Amino acid sequence: MFEENIPVSELALHCEYEKQVAAQAYLYYLEEGRPAGRDREHWLRAENAVRERNLSRNDAVERRVVPSRSDD
Secondary structure, eight states: OOOOOOOHHHHHHHHHHHHHHHHHHHHHHHHTTTOOOOOHHHHHHHHHHHHHHHHHHHHHHHHOOOOOOOOO
């Protein structure tokens, strides 16, 4: 159940995260030959993969050097 006071931007981020996890889990399912009964395992692996990928992207953005502006 969703809380009523969650900002729309947070809901949008959560929906995007869920889409990424679902897509990755489906890829694992296909790569492993469509095995039955492993959906939870695929989902958990996908969550870890998406989380790691997003953390890597965030680190890359934080490391990006922004040129300082000169008032000259």
